[in-house]
Amino acid sequence: MPASPPAPTAGPTPAPTAAPARRSGGTLITVAPTGAETAKADAPALPVTMAELVATAQACEAAGAGMVHVHIRDEQALPSLDPVRLRDTVQALREQTSLVVQLSTGGSVRDPYDARLAVLDAEPDSCSLTCGTVNFGDDVFLNPWPFMSELYALTQEREIVPEFELFDLGQVAALHRLLDEHGAPYGGQVHCDLVMGVPGGIPGTLDALAAAVRALPEGATWSATGVGRWTLPVALAALAAGGHLRVGMEDTLTFTRGVPVRDNAQLVERAAQLAALADRPALTTDDARAMLRVKDRTGARR
Numbered sequence: 001m002p003a004s005p006p007a008p009t010a011g012p013t014p015a016p017t018a019a020p021a022r023r024s025g026g027t028l029i030t031v032a033p034t035g036a037e038t039a040k041a042d043a044p045a046l047p048v049t050m051a052e053l054v055a056t057a058q059a060c061e062a063a064g065a066g067m068v069h070v071h072i073r074d075e076q077a078l079p080s081l082d083p084v085r086l087r088d089t090v091q092a093l094r095e096q097t098s099l100v101v102q103l104s105t106g107g108s109v110r111d112p113y114d115a116r117l118a119v120l121d122a123e124p125d126s127c128s129l130t131c132g133t134v135n136f137g138d139d140v141f142l143n144p145w146p147f148m149s150e151l152y153a154l155t156q157e158r159e160i161v162p163e164f165e166l167f168d169l170g171q172v173a174a175l176h177r178l179l180d181e182h183g184a185p186y187g188g189q190v191h192c193d194l195v196m197g198v199p200g201g202i203p204g205t206l207d208a209l210a211a212a213v214r215a216l217p218e219g220a221t222w223s224a225t226g227v228g229r230w231t232l233p234v235a236l237a238a239l240a241a242g243g244h245l246r247v248g249m250e251d252t253l254t255f256t257r258g259v260p261v262r263d264n265a266q267l268v269e270r271a272a273q274l275a276a277l278a279d280r281p282a283l284t285t286d287d288a289r290a291m292l293r294v295k296d297r298t299g300a301r302r
């Protein structure tokens with residue numbers, strides 16, 4: 001657990017500065033293949049072993065993914081933040097794919113803060129950083145200011161690019177506070193992911209997406225993720241607004257109404273098709289690295 005909370009400050013009220021991103025350029029497709037919420041028994045295609053995760057990542061890279069957002073599981077396929085397993089996972093993904101490797105620091109709603117901070121010891125290219133506490137179905141996903149603040153400072157120290165996960169509009173204000181108090185992220189590019197449609201968070205509507213995008217810091221890049229039935233509406237709205245896409249079995253298990261997802265690559269293939277239709281085809285992994293300005297860890301790659 002990080003140090004006790006500082007005295008509340010008034011905090012800067014963010015002016016809505018970010019114009020919707022231009023429609024030019026390609027589309028970063030991030031795949032979130034596993035998550036922490038779904039049981040393997042309920043979704044047999046969910047990648048839970050290292051071999052399954054690497055095979056999924058390879059198939060998703062071939063289908064157009066540029067980055068992989070990783071949650072790992074233990075021997076019983078339960079969510080895990082085991083440090084050795086995390087490090088081995090990063091290494092395996094680096095050796096066997098070219099994807100930008102992003103580790104989740106959100107973990108599951110039951111993971112303690114110290115284990116979530118220790119995720120950075122595995123030296124990923126990127127990590128998720130959720131900008132506030134949010135109701136999460138019947139649970140609460142805890143991200144109090146001291147934790148966020150400590151995690152952000154650690155990303156700067158370790159030269160890891162954070163992806164700011166925004167589950168609600170108020171979290172955009174907390175993102176501005178992070179940037180105001182700690183400065184720019186490693187690499188200088190602020191990259192966000194709007195996670196829309198979580199029960200308790202921001203809905204996956206066009207109005208909500210537009211409001212969130214308007215409030216982002218100037219120059220920020222962003223992707224959007226629609227959970228469950230919000231997957232397609234959010235993807236289409238994000239492309240229309242110049243954003244990037246995150247898809248995967250972490251966020252949806254249904255391909256179309258009543259039809260279960262075959263596997264993660266199927267979701268990436270569809271995202272790549274939508275991006276191509278929008279005349280913003282999927283970015284290569286090299287382009288994804290350049291866009292996110294991740295550290296060159298070539299020495300640690302193949």
Ligand code: KMH
Nearest residue numbers: 036104105106107109128
């Ligand atoms: N599993 C959720 C409680 C993240 O990866 O950073 C949190 C989550 C966000 O998935």
Ligand code: ZN
Nearest residue numbers: 035104106250
């Ligand atoms: Zn996640």
